Amino acid sequence: MNDFDIELKMNQKKNRLKRKYFYRQLLVNSAAIICLFIHGVEVGAPTVLVPQLRQEANSTDAVTPEQASWLPAIASYTAVPGLIVQNAMAAYFGRKVTHTFVSIGALIGFIIFYCSPNIQVIMIAQFFQGVFMSPYVCTVIMFIAEYTSSEHRGLFLTIKSATFFWGILTSNVLGTFFHWKTIPMLGMACSVYSLIVGYFWPESPLWLAKMGRFDQCAKSHRWLKGSSEKSEKELEKLLAENQNSKNKMPLKYQINHTFKSIIKKEIYKPVLLSQLLIALYVFSGKLVYTVYAVEILKKITNKTSTAYAGMLIIDAVTIFSMYIGCAFVKVFKRRTLLFACSSIGVAFLYILSIYLYLVKFHVFAEDKYVSISLLVGFSINKTLQEIAECMKGVKSVEDNRLLPTVRDNVTIVPENQK
Template sequence: MELYNYNEIKVDEAEELNNASWKPLMRQLFVFSGVGSIYFVLGLFFGAPTVFIPQIKKDANSTEVLTDEMASWLSSVHGYSALPWVLIIPVLSRLVGRKIPFLIVCINTIVGVIVFYCSANTIQLLLSEIMQGLLLASNMTLLVVIVTEYTSTRYRGLFLAIESVIFYWGVWVANLIGTFFHWKNIGIVAFVCSLYSLSAFVWPESPSWLAMKGRFDESAAAHHWLKGFDKDSQNELVNLINSQKEYLRVCAQREENKSRYELRSVIETISTEAFYKPLLLCVAFMSLYHFSGKMVCGMYTIELIKQISDNETTAYIGMLIMDFVTIVGMQIGCGLAKVVSRRTLLFGSSGIGVIFLFAISLYLHLMSLNLISENKLLSISLLTLFSMTISVGVIILQPPLFGELIFLRYTSSSLLIITLYSQLLMATVLKVAPYIFKTLTLQGAFFFYGASASVFALILYKYLPETKDKTVQEIEAYFEEPHKSDHASKMLIDDHENIDRRLRDES
């Protein structure tokens, strides 16, 4: 294929392209808005159980209409139903592209929203939650991939950061609707957003996937439609096509000994420190987030505050404040991440969050002994401050840390393992939360989450390296040569052949 050369475009053509330079950004925003709308729906479904569970109990004027067992399933089942899709979506997106799987996710979501809105009993609600497992699984296996491949490098980080915030806006809007209106109105908002996501019908296919399949002309056309003809875009396209041509050439050479090569590749992958050490750190980081109780507090906010304050109005107000503070905390965290090191932000956030967990546990214990009286403002303040501290660091650092720790050559296998672990852990933590509250009592539960988060924070404190402003080669050198990490930069500058080898591996 004859590649476009930016320098060979005529002057009048270049002027015309420069005048239309806003079009690629608008097209990328168009694609991102479709992904963002379906991601917003995911947030709506996460926030929905927080409000529809107490509403159903209140409307029936009985707690027996919705048992604790069913309530725990309604809050967690989408995590379990996502597990098979975590395996299916990557295979499907590799075979048929990114666009078709995304449309399947959107259509399935629309059907699930209709079931949700028309639900007349808890079994139908449970079915709608099960159907949203596909949407949840698409989060790390498809949605992030689309944003990464369809957007320019200069905007990619911003889009990914906004995507994380969109999810929590969805949670907050769901809780806001459930506070002032009937919970089924959440389904109306979700339906409109799901319909908008069908705008993907007019998207081009991913340029990266087309290049991977050897369809270089189509890849160039899609790339130009999305990212324009500027110099950076042209360089990105040339590098993309050249790297995929080299990849296809290598694959053709290996085809004769495919089975033997794949077996050797698997053995080499799982035995290399550069694979399993970053993977274990990502697992520990994911465990820190879920065992901190942030997701549990978000899902069971109303019930928790009602147990503390014994006031339903206070519970709903506290829920909205906590959700809004989470969003504000994430915005603050995004700003701090630009000026503060990863380790400082992570351990400052998790450390203060753990202190608030122990403080809440102590406060509830003193209340149970009648040594202090209940204070509604203090109760909400403690939960709100805990929510903010976790959102400032632990939540917003997930995308950058995963992106910096996992090497490009191990992305597919690492993300598969992390996603499976994350969905299973999240579903299990949410499922057993009511039993933890019942068995350990409220003060015991907060102590448990504080102690658990402390363990994973200490593990990360000991083994997690600083990754901010470090090159891929410096991070890789840390894991491959931990005893020489202090001299990684000097070694990489002196050893040019080693750098070239690693760069070829990553391509």
């Protein structure tokens, strides 16, 4: 066997190993990312659920306007305590326990949803989804960052960006063509998948290192990322960073040190900027439109079938725009893209408002295709704006070195020091 054949076989072996560890990371991330899909299914459900419940009862009193308003909103309110609980669990009990907790909660919520005899019980199911699934939108980024190699991280984050909207589209498709109980059935299947895959997860190497479990950290890191020279250097750096004196601080000093870190401008400035960008997206009306799409389009088109078709078209356009936005942020400056898309989105809303007022005052007859086209234009620009907001927020975090500051200053008492 000559040198060329030996080198070829070595390269083939390296490629097989790379694929092996990539598939392991794919398996782990699939369980985390599918939770975002579940969240999209839960958010999209009220859009098609309310019309079906009213149709089944042959009365609008089956779901009052107040109940129709609270149904999508309750998950947002319950997400706040859920986020606090999930972050605390991730810090003190580990990422694997947190993921299992979320998957079980989502499964319970969808079981209640499926068995619901009335709107009141469905609201209880939405409460469960809000506590368990809504905060996962934040914690999933931590999971992807810690379980994924740097060369694959961008791929999984790109997949994550549109998964939520795929969930909304799937929920709306099921609710349009099938009975509403097919939605919780899909949610239960996805929750079971997430739970089963999560059972075979290793614990996060970063969390294990912070807790002082260095042998388990090395084992988990090598299972996920292999034993290549690059991976071993990453592991050595991880272990070295967590073997410093700060891990031996008294708990009282750690709490005081963490509080002082939080009030630094390197942390609160990007956090406030991120909140401003989120408010810009919410107050633009895109989220409200997502929930009330059928009702809005019914009033525009005066035809139920056209309203459902328009809703699905706009959902599909939203997903397509997410991928276009990922390409745009590589071509245009984030700030330019953010202001351009925001301005154009507002312009579409103004044009639509003026157009509908002119129709109301009988200046000319309404053309439903014009109205839907304006809504599609608005949806495209608001989706591109959302991508720009995400990337702008990440850039702000990077510029202010938020992540290193948090990692270096927010500490956890190792298990052997408790």
